Amino acid sequence: MKEVLKVIDxxxxxxxxxxxxGVSFNINENEIKVIIGPSGGGKSTLLYCINFLTRPDSxxxxxxxxxxxxxxxxxxxxxxxxxxxxxxxxxxxxLNAYNNVLMGLVRVKKMKINEAKEIVExxxxxxxxxxKLWNLFPAxxxxxxxxxxAIARAIAMNPRIxxxxxxxxxxxxxxxxxxxxxxKNLALKGMTMLLVTHEIEFAKDVANEIIFLDNxxxxxxxxxxxxxxxxxxxxxxxxxxxxxxxxxxx
Amino acid sequence: MKIFDLTVxxxxxxxxxxxxxxxNTIFLTLTGIGIGFxxxxxxxxxxxxxxxxxxxxxxxxxEILRGIPLTVLFLILYLGFNLGTLTSAIxxxxxxxxxxxxxxxxxxxxxxxxxxLLAALSIGLKKSEIFLHILLPQAIKIMIPSWSNEFITLLKxxxxxxxxxxxxIMTRAELISRAIGRYFEIYIFIAAIYFIMVxxxxxxxxxxxxxxxxxxxxxxx
Numbered sequence: 384m385k386e387v388l389k390v391i392d393x394x395x396x397x398x399x400x401x402x403x404x405g406v407s408f409n410i411n412e413n414e415i416k417v418i419i420g421p422s423g424g425g426k427s428t429l430l431y432c433i434n435f436l437t438r439p440d441s442x443x444x445x446x447x448x449x450x451x452x453x454x455x456x457x458x459x460x461x462x463x464x465x466x467x468x469x470x471x472x473x474x475x476x477x478l479n480a481y482n483n484v485l486m487g488l489v490r491v492k493k494m495k496i497n498e499a500k501e502i503v504e505x506x507x508x509x510x511x512x513x514x515k516l517w518n519l520f521p522a523x524x525x526x527x528x529x530x531x532x533a534i535a536r537a538i539a540m541n542p543r544i545x546x547x548x549x550x551x552x553x554x555x556x557x558x559x560x561x562x563x564x565x566x567k568n569l570a571l572k573g574m575t576m577l578l579v580t581h582e583i584e585f586a587k588d589v590a591n592e593i594i595f596l597d598n599x600x601x602x603x604x605x606x607x608x609x610x611x612x613x614x615x616x617x618x619x620x621x622x623x624x625x626x627x628x629x630x631x632x633x
Numbered sequence: 634m635k636i637f638d639l640t641v642x643x644x645x646x647x648x649x650x651x652x653x654x655x656x657n658t659i660f661l662t663l664t665g666i667g668i669g670f671x672x673x674x675x676x677x678x679x680x681x682x683x684x685x686x687x688x689x690x691x692x693x694x695x696e697i698l699r700g701i702p703l704t705v706l707f708l709i710l711y712l713g714f715n716l717g718t719l720t721s722a723i724x725x726x727x728x729x730x731x732x733x734x735x736x737x738x739x740x741x742x743x744x745x746x747x748x749x750l751l752a753a754l755s756i757g758l759k760k761s762e763i764f765l766h767i768l769l770p771q772a773i774k775i776m777i778p779s780w781s782n783e784f785i786t787l788l789k790x791x792x793x794x795x796x797x798x799x800x801x802i803m804t805r806a807e808l809i810s811r812a813i814g815r816y817f818e819i820y821i822f823i824a825a826i827y828f829i830m831v832x833x834x835x836x837x838x839x840x841x842x843x844x845x846x847x848x849x850x851x852x853x854x
Contacts, residue, residue, distance in 0.1 A: 436751050463757030473748035476850045477771045487756035490766055522849020533752070540756055 384411040386448070387544050387575050388433070393442035395428055402428045404599035405442070410544065413573045417580060417590040419610075421622055425599045426579040427470075430546045433577075434465040447543060463491055466537030466545035470553050472529040474521040480507065480532045481517040484539045491540070499539075506535040509572075510565040527558030531565050538569065545569070547578040583626055587611050595619050641818040647809045651819070654802040655826065661791040661801060664723050666784055669730025676735035681742060698732035703793045711797055722794040730787050737783060741776035742768060774845050781838035785831050792827070802826055 388410045395403040402425045410416050418426050431437035433444060435451065435458055444451040451461050474483050484506050488499035507517065510531040521529050530550055537545050547566065551559040563585050569576065570589045580586055586593055586607065593610040595602045595618075603616045614620050642648055679691030698706070706729060710721040745768060753763045792803035802823050810819035 434755060436754060459754075459757045459759050462755055465755070467752070467755035469748060469752060471748055473746070473752035475749055475752070475767055475771075476746070477767075477774060477847050486753075486766065487758070490762055491757040520848050520850075522847075536752075536756065 384414075386410070387412050387414075387446065388577070389443075389445040389448075390429075390433065391443040391445075393429065393432055393444065394440045395425075395432055395437065396440055402599055403432065403439070406596070406599070406601055407442075408594060408601065408604070410575060410577060412575055414591045415570055415576045415578065415589050416592045416594060417578045417586040418594045418596050419580070419583065419586060419622070420596040420602075424597045426596050427548050429596065430467070430548050430577070430579060433546060434462050434467060436467070459491070463487075463540055464543045466540060466542035468530070468534055468537055468545060468547045468550050470549045472521070472526070472533045472553070474529055474533055474536070476521055479518050479520050480512060480524065480528075483521070483532055484536045487536065487540050502539050502541075503535075506539040507532070509538065509568060510535045511561065511568075525558060526554045527561045530554065530562045534562075534565055534569070538574070544575040544577060547576065547580065549579050549581065551580065551582060581626060583611060583623065595622070597622075636817070637821075638815060638818055641813065641815045642822070644813065647813065648822075651802060651805045651809055651823065652826075654800060654805040655830075657799060657801040658788070658791050658830070661722060661726060661794060661799070662784075662788045665726030665730050665787050665791070668723065668727025669734045669783075669787070672728060672731035673734030673738060676731055677738040677742070680735065680739060695732045695735055698729055699736075703729055703790055704796050707793065707797055718797040718799055722791075722797050722799050726787060726791065726794070729790075730783065733783050733786075734780070737776050737779045738772065740779075741772040744775050745771050771850060774847055774850055777838070777842045777845065781835065781842070784838065785834055788830060788834060789827060 386409055390409065391407050393403050393406045394401070406425070406429060408416070418429065420426055428437060432439040433451075439452070442452065446461060446464060449461070450456065451458075474480075475486060478486065481503060484503045485496070485499055488494045488502060489496060492499075494502075512528065512531055512535060516524065516528060521532070524532065534545075534550075550566065551562050554562065559582070563582065566576075566578070566585075567589060578586070578590075590607050592604055593607055594604040595610065595616070597618060602618055603610065603614075609615075610619065611623065614623060676691055676695055680688050680695070682688075683691065703725065707721055707725045710716050710725050711718060714721075716724060749767055750763060753767050758766070791801055794801055795803040795807065798804060806819050806823045810816045813819075
């Protein structure tokens with residue numbers, strides 16, 4: 384199997400606070416890995432470091448065997464190949480749903496607007512954004528719709544991998560399902576993905592491997608069965624217990 | 634003697650003389666806002682994008698211009714720098730407006746949620762492209778209401794060029810009223826002219842605002 388992403392001994396500190404203390408893992412083509420773990424454990428920082436939205440202190444990152452951490456890397460060129468879906472959607476406020484997806488194709492891939500048309504439409508269709516929403520601005524869309532447009536914006540660039548940073552945590556409960564469904568659709572298409580989420584049931588459903596990140600280190604990783612159904616590690620057991628209690632309260 | 638003598642307005646040549654001052658007022662307004670726009674953009678760029686201590690120098694410059702009365706600025710330029718009356722008026726109005734416009738530009742840039750910049754980086758846009766295609770179009774739309782206020786303030790402040798003797802509406806009104814010995818009627822008359830110009834500009838700028846308005850943009854959550 385072809386290796387898409389490899390992370391070796393990644394470290395990052397904010398002042399005296401060491402957020403990542405040497406994290407290593409890799410993802411092969413068509414694989415889906417889910418990172419779980421308590422808040423403040425470094426999950427988001429890890430994703431932000433992978434495409435250099437946050438600069439890591441040390442360690443190596445490879446995308447398709449090209450080193451991103453080397454000083455002469457063309458960062459915009461590499462970021463183009465790494466999709467990113469944010470917790471707070473971060474759509475471009477001055478552009479409607481359609482043009483949000485179009486932006487990267489025209490400005491980064493330098494396509495003509497009519498060349499890009501098919502890609503934009505396919506991307507929006509894939510995440511279930513109906514044609515009548517295409518002309519609406521982000522502020523006119525629900526959170527779930529905004530997040531699905533953000534996913535369409537990422538997939539339109541035809542990335543090698545998409546990173547999801549808690550894509551449903553900013554959503555009302557009744558909107559979570561539609562976003563997870565869109566991500567599931569991508570999974571069925573064979574998209575390589577790295578997902579940070581608190582949706583344990585969903586993780587169990589789509590993940591090839593689950594990584595438990597706590598306090599800046601990978602505490603354990605394994606198949607959903609090993610990690611969620613029969614966890615051995617006490618920390619993970621405790622964490623899953625907390626999560627399921629929170630669910631009951633909702 | 635009447636309190637408000639309408640016969641004053643039968644002096645056609647005097648009224649015409651004042652009305653012709655409108656052109657000078659409009660000229661001062663447009664050159665002032667234009668110079669202010671260009672210099673204001675430079676000030677903003679310096680303040681926001683230059684490393685310290687250079688950004689600090691730009692900020693101090695703006696603070697000083699906002700901190701002194703326009704009359705004093707005019708007289709410094711005219712008597713201190715020995716600029717001509719018209720040049721002093723144009724430069725004075727221009728650089729003072731620059732100081733205010735730069736604040737408008739800066740706060741509009743800062744009103745754009747930062748997450749969009751990360752999103753733009755994540756799809757592979759370069760920093761210059763982000764400024765051009767993400768920041769600038771939003772900042773322009775966000776700033777229209779405050780920029781309209783600045784335009785109207787400047788329009789009214791052209792009357793202060795009176796201290797330099799520029800023959801705009803205010804100076805002409807002063808000359809005429811002294812010549813015919815009636816002040817109340819003439820100043821009410823030019824007040825009406827200013828009011829009409831202000832309302833007219835406001836109307837046009839508001840149309841531009843409504844036409845370019847985008848839901849949710851510039852509204853603070």
